[in-house]
Amino acid sequence: MGSPHLDACRAWQLLVKFFFAQREHMPVGGGGLDLSPAQCYVLYLLDPEEPVPMGRLAETLSCDASNVTGLVDRLETRGLVQRRSAGHDRRVKVIELTRAGGRVRAELQQQIAGGSCALGKLSAADRRTLVRLLETLLADAASD
Amino acid sequence: MGSPHLDACRAWQLLVKFFFAQREHMPVGGGGLDLSPAQCYVLYLLDPEEPVPMGRLAETLSCDASNVTGLVDRLETRGLVQRRSAGHDRRVKVIELTRAGGRVRAELQQQIAGGSCALGKLSAADRRTLVRLLETLLADAASD
DNA sequence: TATTGTTATACTCTATAACTATA
C-alpha cells in the first residue's frame, strides 16, 4: 500500500468498476424513467432558461454531431425536448426543454440531491473532496 | 458552496462529465489499441494466472450473459482470449488470456500506472483519497 | 469555401426470449 503505481491502478479499477456497476443501478439518475445515461446527460445539460445549439451538445458530450441528431430525435419523439431555429444563423438549431422535459429534468435532480443514488453514501466533507478531485481530473484535458 | 445538495449535484455532474469526456481520450486505457471500454475491462479482469468462467464475467460487468458471449467472441476473433472447458462442469467455459492478450493487458496496465492517463494529474495523496471515496461509493450496492 | 445539421451505413454494447447441452 502506498506505491503510486498501485494507487493509480486501484483508482482506475475502481472508476471503471463504479461506472459499470452504476450503469443500471443509478442509470445516471434514470430511476424508473427509462432514459439512457446519454439521454439523462443531455436533459441535465439543458437549462430551462437557455436553449443549447446542437453543435454545443456534441462538444460537451465529446461525440460526433451525427450522434446528437439521433439522441435528440429520440428525446423529441418522447416529447421531452424540441428543436428550434436559432434565428441569427439559419443553419443552427437550438434544443430546448418542453414542459414535460422540464419536469423529468427536475425529477432527475431531485434523485441526485435526495441521496437516493450512490452519492448519498458520502459525508458532506467527502462529497466536497470528491468534487475537488474530479475537478482536478477534468482540468485541461476536457477544457471546461 | 457548502450545501450538501449542491455538492451532490456537482459531484454527479462531474462524474458523468468525466466518463463522457474520458470515453475516448483515455478509452479506459485503449490508447491506440482500438479496444472498447468493455473489452479493456474484460482484459483487465483476466488474471493471467486464473481463467474466469463466463458467468462470473457477466456478474462483474453487471450485464446479461448473452452480452458476454459477443464480447468474448470479438476478443477471441482478435486472438486476445480463448475459451476452454472448465472440466468439472461441462456446461461452464472459462476464459483465459492468450500470449497476445497478456501482452495487451500488460500494456494497458503500463498506460494506467504510467500517468499517461488522467490519473496522472493527481498527487499520490489525492489518488489514495480517490481510492477511499470510490471504495465507499462501491460498498454495499455493488457488493464487490 | 467552410460550417451546421442530416442521412446512410456499420460496428459495439445492451437486453429479452427461445434454444442446446449439460447437471
Next chain:
DNA sequence: TATAGTTATAGAGTATAACAATA
C-alpha cells in the same frame, strides 16, 4: 427442473462519409 452458454432479434450509442442548406 435448473443452470451455463448460445442464438436471434431489437434498440441505443458511436463513428465515418456523403449530402443539403446556409453562411
